[in-house]
Amino acid sequence: MPTDCLIEIQNLTFYRGERKIFDDLSLTIPRGQVTAIMGPSGTGKTTLLKLIAGQLKPHAGRILVEGQDVHQLSRTALYQLRQRMGMLFQTGALLTDLTVFENVAFPLREHFKLAEPLLRTLVLMKLEAVGLRGAFDLMPAELSGGMARRVALARASVLDPKMVFYDEPFVGQDPITMGVLVDLIRKLNTSLDLSSILVSHDVNEVLSIADFACVLSEGKIVAQGTAQDLLNSDSEYVRQFIQGLPDGPVPLHYPVKPWADEWSTP
Amino acid sequence: MIFLRYLGSSSLEVLQALGKLAFFVFSVFPALPYSVWRFRLLLKQIYFTGVLSLPIILTAGLFVGMVLGLQGHNILTSFNAEEAVGTMTALSLIRELGPVVAALLFAGRAGSALTAEVGLMKSTEQLSALEMMAVDPMKFVVAPRLLACIITLPMLAMIFIAMGIFGGYLVAVGWLGLDEGAFWAHMNDQVDWHEDVINGLIKAIAFAVLIAIISLYQGYESVPTSEGVSRATTRTVVHASLGVLGLDFILTALMFT
Numbered sequence: 156m157p158t159d160c161l162i163e164i165q166n167l168t169f170y171r172g173e174r175k176i177f178d179d180l181s182l183t184i185p186r187g188q189v190t191a192i193m194g195p196s197g198t199g200k201t202t203l204l205k206l207i208a209g210q211l212k213p214h215a216g217r218i219l220v221e222g223q224d225v226h227q228l229s230r231t232a233l234y235q236l237r238q239r240m241g242m243l244f245q246t247g248a249l250l251t252d253l254t255v256f257e258n259v260a261f262p263l264r265e266h267f268k269l270a271e272p273l274l275r276t277l278v279l280m281k282l283e284a285v286g287l288r289g290a291f292d293l294m295p296a297e298l299s300g301g302m303a304r305r306v307a308l309a310r311a312s313v314l315d316p317k318m319v320f321y322d323e324p325f326v327g328q329d330p331i332t333m334g335v336l337v338d339l340i341r342k343l344n345t346s347l348d349l350s351s352i353l354v355s356h357d358v359n360e361v362l363s364i365a366d367f368a369c370v371l372s373e374g375k376i377v378a379q380g381t382a383q384d385l386l387n388s389d390s391e392y393v394r395q396f397i398q399g400l401p402d403g404p405v406p407l408h409y410p411v412k413p414w415a416d417e418w419s420t421p
Numbered sequence: 422m423i424f425l426r427y428l429g430s431s432s433l434e435v436l437q438a439l440g441k442l443a444f445f446v447f448s449v450f451p452a453l454p455y456s457v458w459r460f461r462l463l464l465k466q467i468y469f470t471g472v473l474s475l476p477i478i479l480t481a482g483l484f485v486g487m488v489l490g491l492q493g494h495n496i497l498t499s500f501n502a503e504e505a506v507g508t509m510t511a512l513s514l515i516r517e518l519g520p521v522v523a524a525l526l527f528a529g530r531a532g533s534a535l536t537a538e539v540g541l542m543k544s545t546e547q548l549s550a551l552e553m554m555a556v557d558p559m560k561f562v563v564a565p566r567l568l569a570c571i572i573t574l575p576m577l578a579m580i581f582i583a584m585g586i587f588g589g590y591l592v593a594v595g596w597l598g599l600d601e602g603a604f605w606a607h608m609n610d611q612v613d614w615h616e617d618v619i620n621g622l623i624k625a626i627a628f629a630v631l632i633a634i635i636s637l638y639q640g641y642e643s644v645p646t647s648e649g650v651s652r653a654t655t656r657t658v659v660h661a662s663l664g665v666l667g668l669d670f671i672l673t674a675l676m677f678t
């Protein structure tokens with residue numbers, strides 16, 4: 156269990172319109188480890204990352220990152236905190252009018268004055284790590300989805316952040332690249348002394364690298380613990396999710412009204 | 422009842438949008454000085470909004486001037502005052518048509534492009550990514566574009582006016598045979614530097630701010646889907662064009678009465 160906590164989520168409640176995404180959720184994310192957040196599609200994993208990064212405001216509750224309440228910080232303090240965060244967006248979110256090289260160099264250019272040769276070496280090293288050094292002068296539109304996500308991964312780690320959020324890093328990767336990425340995330344975490352927060356559906360990959368994992372569903376944490384804990388869990392829910400069984404307590408559907416109502420209301 | 426509820430909710434929406442707009446304006450202006458400093462970004466935006474608008478401004482200016490020359494000649498001949506064609510062309514262009522028509526064309530050509538660009542940046546999460554990299558999108562995306570508009574539209578309006586006067590000259594002197602000396606001398610006499618030219622410039626600057634704010638705001642606050650961006654683009658052209666015409670009336674009333 157976490158000894159030193161990096162992120163502390165206390166009684167978080169968040170709505171999207173009428174729909175309650177998080178309902179009084181509390182969670183502690185340990186420092187220096189790989190934490191996995193799993194859950195069915197549409198439960199709000201991406202939303203949770205955005206809340207932690209201060210891009211969305213909770214309707215109730217607090218989120219403490221390194222002991223600071225993210226949503227009480229001044230703009231400057233928040234931006235300073237974000238320099239210590241790296242975020243890999245689910246969609247990649249590369250700047251479309253810059254080349255791959257310039258995309259990765261962007262955070263460095265914005266925040267530090269580095270000599271050009273040093274910057275070049277740094278960026279190419281990051282690209283090499285994700286296997287895309289040869290693609291440095293392509294434009295984002297010329298990349299495949301998986302390649303774009305790998306560039307985004309290089310960009311997210313280029314500032315040597317203290318914590319990195321990975322939103323679905325494995326989607327659209329072939330098995331070999333997937334293995335490389337799993338390794339890379341693990342290695343980054345140990346060699347740079349990072350804390351990693353990993354959102355993913357790929358239960359096997361996730362459980363192979365996560366020190367600590369939690370499963371979200373319907374706005375609550377339904378299970379948390381080490382990979383072993385989850386694999387051995389006797390909760391029906393967790394078993395269903397991890398083994399990917401279609402039948403069980405995990406709802407596949409977005410909340411709906413009963414079929415009967417569908418016909419009776421015009 | 423339903424009507425009343427609709428009235429209430431839609432006026433609340435309007436108020437909310439106005440509040441957002443005000444907030445947007447208050448966060449862009451402090452970011453403006455940074456964009457002077459980011460010279461390369463600014464230069465690129467000047468190229469996109471200004472240089473690429475040149476063909477349409479040049480052509481439109483020429484035709485508007487030619488029409489003015491023709492109509493002016495027709496009307497003024499019946500008062501035996503055809504020497505005044507030059508003055509009439511120049512004054513109507515400098516005071517009104519130059520800034521207004523250039524602004525309308527600019528809203529359609531550059532304003533809509535800005536909305537679409539910023540809206541797409543939003544829908545592809547590029548704005549979020551900038552925020553996550555601790556780069557303020559106001560400083561990096563919005564401010565350079567606003568400043569570029571403020572720099573380019575007045576220049577485009579001046580080019581439009583010059584082109585228009587040339588068009589008027591072509592028609593009145595070249596085609597209808599008006600005396601060249603009379604055309605220019607009259608114009609020189611009657612057009613006042615401060616009264617006309619400076620006021621025209623002020624108008625162009627005001628229109629630039631209006632168009633840039635509307636188009637950037639629409640892009641920034643657009644619903645991040647293809648439909649949302651396309652609607653935002655349409656709204657930009659409609660709001661900016663009507664805004665230009667309305668603001669022109671107000672400014673004219675202030676300047677020329």
Ligand SMILES: Nc1ncnc2c1ncn2[C@@H]1O[C@H](COP(=O)(O)OP(=O)(O)OP(=O)(O)O)[C@@H](O)[C@H]1O
Pocket residue numbers: 171172176194195196197198199200201202203245
């Ligand atoms: N901008 C938005 N406006 C309204 N509702 C939204 C918005 N973004 C997400 N939602 C809703 O919030 C819920 C959670 O979305 P989120 O993107 O966090 O899911 P997720 O867990 O990341 O799913 P996935 O694994 O498919 O990426 C979804 O049900 C979605 O309908």
Ligand SMILES: [Mg+2]
Pocket residue numbers: 200201202245322
């Ligand atoms: Mg997601």
